[in-house]
Amino acid sequence: MKANVGQEHTSSYYAATVNRVTNFDKLKGQKSADVCVIGAGFTGISTALHLAERGYSVHVLEANKVGWGASGRNGGQIIGGISGETRLSKGLSKDDEKRVFEMGWQGHKIIRDRVSKYNIKCDLKQGYVDVAIKPKHVRDLENYAKVLDEYNFDFGQELLNQDEVRQTLGTEKYIGGLKINYNGHLHPLNLCVGEADAARALGAVISEKSPVIKITHGVKPVVETQHGSVEADFVVLAGNAYHFIEPKLRGAVLPVKSFIIGSEPLSSELVNKINPQDLAVCDPNYILEYFRLSADKRLLFGRRFPYFGDNPEIIKNALIPKMLKVYPELKNTNFEFGWGGTIGVTVNRVPQLGRISDNIFYSQGYSGHGVNVTHLAGQIMADIVGGTAERFDVFSKIKPIIFPGQHLFRNQLVSLGMLYYRLIDAL
Ligand SMILES: Cc1cc2nc3c(=O)[nH]c(=O)nc-3n(C[C@H](O)[C@H](O)[C@H](O)COP(=O)(O)OP(=O)(O)OC[C@H]3O[C@@H](n4cnc5c(N)ncnc54)[C@H](O)[C@@H]3O)c2cc1C
Known part of the structure; x- marks a missing residue:
């Protein structure tokens, strides 16, 4: 597989508006730390910050830049729940089922606490709506609202009928919705960089442009880059869909591309028409569409399509x-940005948190639902390093299913998968 190494940020709206471009030194020479984390996306940085807060010495090695991968490119939507949650809860008692359900919302609190504690400027907003396209989706949303009620969760949830969703989002496309105020949206690259700065302030070391090329397992694993090494008591693998080092994880996640376009700032008249409450929006299709406004009122609209490149014009044209189809009134609006990123999708959609050995752990495969869950995962990774396995074991008992030949046929597999899901969406 071709490795993405030593790269600058992609041409995203987020990179163009990042508070600060990080430029941390490459790893040079022999270092040591309690924990070496590989990958500086939300998983790696969240893990590093949790560990640093608990007094561990941490060294993060990133092949490119902090937030270079999916974490600095995504829709920025903080959505409750864990992908594959039903599979995760299978066979559990009612109480444990509720515990899994609660875990699916714990990342929200971690994010909000950090934004407030470390004063991270990342345009954090409350408010989100799941929209329905077919009657089946309306029934699903009604059932989900019932589950929230049953569990006594008060997240400001409110079912919307067709008229209400039309008023809320200024579009005819949807026939219902479930608004959840506890969900929300933010500037993901600014969050990631802010968390990285917080971890560094607590003593964590982050080396950018430092792709890991070898891990020597043992009582004290040694992680090597071209110009240096880190010897650690524990290693956390957080490379997710961009991971290219540990053979045991090869084929465990399918790297699926998703794309986003960003408009010029919209007039207040348009904003009042299409999204006056400033909500993040997501549809329920497998090939889903998601959108929201940025802090400077650009429409950021995302979707998958079968393309594996990064050309902004091709992305905009698609x-x-x-x-x-959602907002015909934007036909004369200029779209200034188009970019893509890679999502780590697992066969059963359940995130993979597990161990390669007693002191090498991994967390990946949030299947498109990672802003919230990576923050939970970082806390669980810090727990397992500290010897607490309770929440870790909920995930680690489900062994990764490997996509055979994924590294050889990844694009063909993704195209086939998209065709299959487009058929399901059409039914
Ligand atoms: C376009 C898009 C839209 C999305 N929208 C949403 C959304 O709105 N809401 C939501 O919840 N989720 C969304 N997601 C998913 C979410 O972004 C991811 O689940 C999450 O960011 C994964 O974080 P991560 O840290 O695990 O991986 P990444 O952010 O991909 O980070 C992995 C890092 O590891 C580094 N790395 C890999 N191998 C090595 C190595 N050998 N040595 C050193 N470094 C290495 C990479 O360079 C990379 O920086 C979206 C994803 C995409 C792509």
């Missing part, structure tokens, strides 16, 4: 017609 996504603008889809966006116009």
